[in-house]
Amino acid sequence: MPSLSYRQKRLLGQVAAYIVGAIIIVYCLSPIAWILLTSIKPPGQEIEIPVRYIPSYISFENYWGMISKIQFLSYLRNSIIIASVTTILVLALGSLSAYAISRLRFRFRTASLVTILVVGMMPGIVMIAPVFFLIRELGLINSYLGVIIPHTIFALPVAVWLLASYFAQLPFDLEDAAKVDGYNPFKVYYKIIMPLSAPGLFSAGILAFISSWGEFMFALTITHDINARTALVAIATLPGAFHLRWGWITAGVVLSLLPILIIVLVFQKWVIQGLTAGAVKY
């Protein structure tokens, strides 16, 4: 092969990068595409052999089945409530902790950080039995709170970590200036720190929401009926002892994905900004 000029090499590199990117995207999106296609197949076509990729006509029977027979919307409502409350709690508690850890000097600072990290690194399955007994003792089995509490606890470490690193890069001068201007620490937190950390809060919030939404093990263990069960658990426990209704399953999955998709698309600017630890331009 003749030796390429610098410009040609650059071009080749860019093309290669795009090709690799396209492959990765196709690889990631293909399961979702498959699920989407399956969910709009008329009943029967999803389990044909040989495999039928594109439905012969679009049918929403699966969706209708989920909504009316399984009352899937109730499960969705449960998921939304649980994930939202978890997010609010995680942000409220997490931001205060992150602020203290990253910007205040106090004796147990290192110990607190270590504790939070240890909890974050613990696999959920280790905790499932003790947490179950605890929730049962508290009388919270099959209630929203019973799921919210473990979800919050397990989402906090990541949120604190993210928010702490975000807070740490805010200039200390700003707080001093606000104090001298006549604001006590709480007002400084509320009027200066919070607004400036909006991207970090958004991304921590969205991460908390997604982690609660997609959590399976605790939701399965702690809830047992429609009053509190989440959408994902509902899909996994669809009635059907002899066969799996793939159409209904995939319809459920698509319905579960919708809220998340909407949130991430609406807030994508904040998500990306927060996750890439955007520097506050001075």
Add this chain to the structure above:
Amino acid sequence: MADVRLEKVTKTFGKVVAVSDASLTFKDKQLTTVVGPSGCGKTTLLRLVAGLEIPTSGNIYIGDKLVNEVPPWDRNIAMVFQSYALYPHMKVFDNIAFPLKAAKCPKEEIRRRVKQTAELLEIPELLERRPRELSGGQMQRVAIGRAIVREPEVFLMDEPLSNLDAKLRVYMRAEIKKLQRVLGVTTIYVTHDQAEAMTIGDTLVIMNKGIICCMGDPDTVYSEPIDTFVATFIGSPAMNLLEGDFESQKGLFVTESLEYKLPSDVADVMKEKGLSKVIVGIRPEDVIVSDSKVQGFIDTEVYMIEPLGRELLLSLKLGDHIIKAITPPDIKLKIGGDAWMRFDDKKLHIFDRKTERIVV
């Protein structure tokens, strides 16, 4: 309007002593500069007055009130930071209005006062902008505006001009001084730039390693420095210091390469105090240089010539000593050639080896 008084104030951070036993008064309505090399404790001193640090021991009074336990948001002070510390998410108007909002001022009055302040600082057209759209000089004025809008008892300024380019700095120095006169508020101005300290302050406080060396008006501090640190810190280029011995019999100052006859009044005082090991200090502008041999002048070698436009900065080599001198630019010298010099006897400073000065 109030004076600020410190009584034996000490501040330590663990083992580090930032401020040691400071006792002084910042006079009401005056602009006092606190000057010193990096790490001397001047910013800590300012933060102690602001309430951003709490003294390890000692008392701080603003007016007649003991403020040790009073947090910064309850002290009636305003501060301008080196980095300006403008709130990036608020417009200029809101930045300046921020302290007034804390004091729960009515909206109309806030608008009036912010406008008034902006006009005083010549920035009324910037009120709707955000800090990131401003130049350094503009940001600085907004920071000053935020400080003056609330008519505090004390202004604290922490090297506010350090981030500006040289020309703007010189301009703003004069503006700040004028402003302070007009407003008549007690001001404490911290800087590491001795030239700035000299021009802007009514009173100078010099700090070194946490200790307050001396306090006085700029002229006195310049012409009668209390020790070698002050002598070399203030004035640029720095004062020449020569270590040597005093021979009381002949009234001579002697070093390895130099024998200088001291004026009789100086020598008498030195004899009286029984001094022998001394340091002689003479400022470069008080070294008299001639390009031709003169009776009584000392022959030196011209080591370096630095033209400064309106004068020449010479480095004259005499044995082991390099003596800096400032002369008018028309003197005819060249590097390696000879120059004859003597000291202006009225401007000699004699220091006991590193303790105090004695005679002018």
